[in-house]
Amino acid sequence: MAEKFRLEEQMVQRMRTPLVWSAVVGWIGCFIGYVIDAKQFHFSYLVSIIYFLSICLGALFFVMIQYVCTAGWSVVVRRIAETVMRNIDVCAVLFIPVLIGIPHLYHWVHPEPNDIILQKKAGYLNIKFFVARAVVYFGIWVLISRAIYKHSIAQDEDGKAEHNRRSMKWSAPGILLLFLSGSLAAFDWLMSLDPHWYSTIFGVYFFSGSAVAFVALLILFSMYLRKRGVLSKEITHEHYHDLGKLLFAFTVFWAYIAFSQYFLIWYANLPEETGWYLHRQEGSWLWVSLLIVFGHFLFPFLALISRIAKRNLKFLSFMAMWMMVMHYVDIYWIVMPTLSHHGVHVHWLDVAALLAVMGTLGVVFVSRLGKNAIVPIKDPFLSESLHFENV
Amino acid sequence: MSTVSEQMTRPRLVLGEQTYHTITEAISKIVEEKTPREWYIAFGITGGMTVMLGAMLAYLVMTGIGVWGNNIPVGWAWDITNFVFWIGIGHAGTLISAILYLFRQKWRTSINRAAEAMTLFAVACAGIYPLFHVGRVWVAWWLFPLPYSQGMWPNFRSPLLWDVFAVSTYGTVSLLFWYVGLIPDLATLRDRAKSKIKKFLYGVFSLGWRGSVRHWRHYEIAYLLLAGLSTPLVLSVHSVVSFDFAVSILPGWHTTIFPPYFVAGAIFSGFAMVMTLMLLARWAYKLENFVTRVHLDNMCKIMLATGTIVGYAYATEFFIAWYSANKYEQFTFMNRAFGPYAWAYWIMISCNVISPQIFWFKKMRENVVVMFIVSIFINIGMWFERFVIIVTSLHRDFLPSSWSYFKATYVDICTFIGSFGLFLTLFLLFTRFLPIIAIAEVKGVLAHELHQHGHGAAGSHGGKH
Numbered sequence: 001m002a003e004k005f006r007l008e009e010q011m012v013q014r015m016r017t018p019l020v021w022s023a024v025v026g027w028i029g030c031f032i033g034y035v036i037d038a039k040q041f042h043f044s045y046l047v048s049i050i051y052f053l054s055i056c057l058g059a060l061f062f063v064m065i066q067y068v069c070t071a072g073w074s075v076v077v078r079r080i081a082e083t084v085m086r087n088i089d090v091c092a093v094l095f096i097p098v099l100i101g102i103p104h105l106y107h108w109v110h111p112e113p114n115d116i117i118l119q120k121k122a123g124y125l126n127i128k129f130f131v132a133r134a135v136v137y138f139g140i141w142v143l144i145s146r147a148i149y150k151h152s153i154a155q156d157e158d159g160k161a162e163h164n165r166r167s168m169k170w171s172a173p174g175i176l177l178l179f180l181s182g183s184l185a186a187f188d189w190l191m192s193l194d195p196h197w198y199s200t201i202f203g204v205y206f207f208s209g210s211a212v213a214f215v216a217l218l219i220l221f222s223m224y225l226r227k228r229g230v231l232s233k234e235i236t237h238e239h240y241h242d243l244g245k246l247l248f249a250f251t252v253f254w255a256y257i258a259f260s261q262y263f264l265i266w267y268a269n270l271p272e273e274t275g276w277y278l279h280r281q282e283g284s285w286l287w288v289s290l291l292i293v294f295g296h297f298l299f300p301f302l303a304l305i306s307r308i309a310k311r312n313l314k315f316l317s318f319m320a321m322w323m324m325v326m327h328y329v330d331i332y333w334i335v336m337p338t339l340s341h342h343g344v345h346v347h348w349l350d351v352a353a354l355l356a357v358m359g360t361l362g363v364v365f366v367s368r369l370g371k372n373a374i375v376p377i378k379d380p381f382l383s384e385s386l387h388f389e390n391v
Numbered sequence: 392m393s394t395v396s397e398q399m400t401r402p403r404l405v406l407g408e409q410t411y412h413t414i415t416e417a418i419s420k421i422v423e424e425k426t427p428r429e430w431y432i433a434f435g436i437t438g439g440m441t442v443m444l445g446a447m448l449a450y451l452v453m454t455g456i457g458v459w460g461n462n463i464p465v466g467w468a469w470d471i472t473n474f475v476f477w478i479g480i481g482h483a484g485t486l487i488s489a490i491l492y493l494f495r496q497k498w499r500t501s502i503n504r505a506a507e508a509m510t511l512f513a514v515a516c517a518g519i520y521p522l523f524h525v526g527r528v529w530v531a532w533w534l535f536p537l538p539y540s541q542g543m544w545p546n547f548r549s550p551l552l553w554d555v556f557a558v559s560t561y562g563t564v565s566l567l568f569w570y571v572g573l574i575p576d577l578a579t580l581r582d583r584a585k586s587k588i589k590k591f592l593y594g595v596f597s598l599g600w601r602g603s604v605r606h607w608r609h610y611e612i613a614y615l616l617l618a619g620l621s622t623p624l625v626l627s628v629h630s631v632v633s634f635d636f637a638v639s640i641l642p643g644w645h646t647t648i649f650p651p652y653f654v655a656g657a658i659f660s661g662f663a664m665v666m667t668l669m670l671l672a673r674w675a676y677k678l679e680n681f682v683t684r685v686h687l688d689n690m691c692k693i694m695l696a697t698g699t700i701v702g703y704a705y706a707t708e709f710f711i712a713w714y715s716a717n718k719y720e721q722f723t724f725m726n727r728a729f730g731p732y733a734w735a736y737w738i739m740i741s742c743n744v745i746s747p748q749i750f751w752f753k754k755m756r757e758n759v760v761v762m763f764i765v766s767i768f769i770n771i772g773m774w775f776e777r778f779v780i781i782v783t784s785l786h787r788d789f790l791p792s793s794w795s796y797f798k799a800t801y802v803d804i805c806t807f808i809g810s811f812g813l814f815l816t817l818f819l820l821f822t823r824f825l826p827i828i829a830i831a832e833v834k835g836v837l838a839h840e841l842h843q844h845g846h847g848a849a850g851s852h853g854g855k856h
Contacts, residue, residue: 116716117716118716120716121714121716124714161399164399172751176699179703180703180706183703183707187714198711198714198715199647199711200646200647200648200704200707200708200711201647201648201650201651202647203707204648204651245493252623256626256630256650256651257651260630260647260649260650260651261647263634263638264634264637264638264645264646264647264649264650265647267634267638268637268638268639268640268645269640270640270645272715272717380399380400381399
């Protein structure tokens with residue numbers, strides 16, 4: 001049975017080749033870019049790594065929720081999710097350039113001498129503590145994701161239900177730890193790009209977008225496998241329908257959080273808070289802001305609301321692709337106005353950084369996926385998942 | 392019992408040797424039996440409290456808002472605290488009936504009816520406070536944007552007006568949802584009723600339900616649609632309530648996390664109230680076969696999760712107050728934790744954040760007494776949360792010469808106790824006249840379980856009622 005649910009070597013190869021090229025081209029581009037314009041490189045790279053890391057964190061969140069709720073329907077897609085989540089360790093390594101780039105990225109490293117606010121924050125926003133925190137965050141995420149992954153793989157061998165229980169025991173406190181560390185990470189890596197600005201909801205905002213992007217990736221990758229005849233009978237329209245519901249729900253939740261943040265800042269109109277949004281209305285940034293309103297919420301809201309849309313796999317794949325792009329735009333919109341205040345300047349390094357991180361993560365992802373069965377073959381709820389129907 | 396048993400099978404949600412008939416019997420019996428003496432005693436007490444509410448409100452209307460302790464700078468105190476408290480209590484009902492329905496959580500069926508009823512009663516209690524706080528309660532209808540000769544319009548830019556829309560929408564949809572769910576059960580009671588009056592009344596309200604396939608089909612569609620419509624309401628109502636505070640520029644009120652934080656708190660407090668009432672109902676009416684340990688275990692977990700989200704929000708607020716380097720923000724939060732209202736703040740923290748942590752332990756999720764005590768703690772803690780947010784942010788405003796310490800008057804206290812009277816009276820009436828557990832839905836769960844676990848447990852598979 002394990003063999004039947006393992007990706008063929010040929011297929012792994014076929015997936016790997018373009019990813020290797022993506023990594024090679026991307027990294028060469030990054031090196032050249034770093035020499036020419038280090039500041040631009042670091043910003044482009046930050047967008048890229050945060051984008052992919054957020055997807056992996058979304059996967060971690062998804063998997064832990066499945067365990068905590070003893071979800072049955074999702075077992076057939078859980079191994080894919082687990083493999084995405086397992087890649088947080090690669091993200092940790094890929095995060096090193098960000099730490100090197102701190103002086104380029106973060107204004108709080110060299111504040112103006114009369115900036116009293118940043119002086120008060122120096123106890124938190126300083127390079128040593130910043131790096132130490134990043135190590136702790138990644139430590140937590142790698143620890144949890146490895147433990148859960150290990151149990152899931154071990155179950156393929158011995159089929160013991162004990163592994164589910166252990167994963168559940170990891171997941172319950174894991175969700176709490178993920179939220180605490182992830183929120184602080186969002187404060188550190190994204191919010192402190194504009195070190196005077198603050199918003200208590202920012203951590204939730206980061207997570208809601210991550211969840212959207214991960215569910216979108218899960219749909220897309222399952223569809224990719226389906227096209228090649230893998231898991232085409234196991235992941236049914238019922239599962240896609242449910243994943244579509246989640247994509248819709250997280251998109252609406254993201255919009256709720258985004259609206260709450262914008263609306264409260266707009267309404268109170270305090271200068272220490274409105275600056276962040278004002279930057280994002282300057283020049284061509286205004287169009288990006290509007291694109292996010294319409295593209296990240298209004299269009300998918302209308303497009304995904306009906307049952308027919310969620311069960312039409314072609315359309316659902318298109319929407320998943322669309323949401324992945326929108327999540328990138330969202331991260332770009334959070335990060336890049338710090339670099340180019342007066343308008344969008346798309347740079348070739350944005351593409352190079354994207355290719356580099358995507359390629360590297362993709363190669364590891366594919367080889368990890370190829371090593372084990374592609375579904376948790378001995379999960380006690382697998383049969384429930386296989387026979388699952390939306391009623 | 393954990394939700395995953397030794398063999399990793401789904402735990403059963405309906406216990407005992409049940410058939411469709413025994414379920415109908417067990418639940419209809421509560422309504423059909425002679426009213427127990429204890430019920431009258433309880434009703435006498437809560438009825439008395441309700442009369443006190445009426446008296447306090449009459450006194451308020453005749454005298455003025457000054458009979459409450461509100462005074463500048465604390466212009467909002469127990470009135471709005473109680474409003475938010477009661478609105479929050481209502482949220483568990485909609486969460487259980489709408490969101491848990493969409494998530495296919497079958498265990499909701501045993502508690503959704505009572506939780507929805509509780510929602511309606513809580514909204515009724517909540518409505519009292521803003522209604523009477525307007526002072527001239529006889530012109531409260533001016534809150535609605537009615538085109539009439541005076542040409543006066545409410546301020547559309549005020550979240551207080553949005554509250555009027557949000558809460559009335561919420562009340563209406565919750566009522567519809569509850570009523571639609573009741574129809575098949577009302578028909579069951581109609582068919583079983585012995586007296587003519589009962590038969591007539593249950594008959595009228597069951598809208599001619601005969602349980603045909605067509606009826607069920609329409610019913611299921613209506614139920615799903617109402618669930619879909621109610622789901623955003625779970626979030627929107629308390630978000631709008633949070634806007635009452637968060638759109639201002641007052642430190643302690645103006646913070647962006649308020650909407651989701653209020654929603655989580657509302658669900659938290661609502662679940663605590665459902666827990667309190669369901670444990671009492673389970674004990675009084677011997678419902679252990681329907682409200683099982685699995686149900687209680689799940690409810691404990693939800694309280695743990697939402698309580699921890701609330702704790703996350705407290706921590707984030709505190710951290711960002713420091714991080715903002717804004718001295719007014721910093722002062723407000725230090726004043727909350729260590730100022731004259733520190734006692735209220737620490738009651739809030741102990742009840743809301745610390746006490747539910749006990750549910751990390753399975754043993755505690757099995758102990759009914761512990762659950763009951765913690766649910767009471769949470770009810771108290773969530774009241775204090777609103778009190779802390781409202782009063783501590785106001786009592787030391789930007790002008791130190793006007794700082795003061797709010798003290799509640801006896802009218803404040805008696806009105807609040809009276810609103811509990813109203814709430815409990817309505818709940819007692821509900822247990823007397825309507826099935827407190829959704830009979831038809833529990834049968835659906837039973838059918839599913841018989842299908843899954845083989846047919847050993849029950850004989851009559853297609854029993855009518």
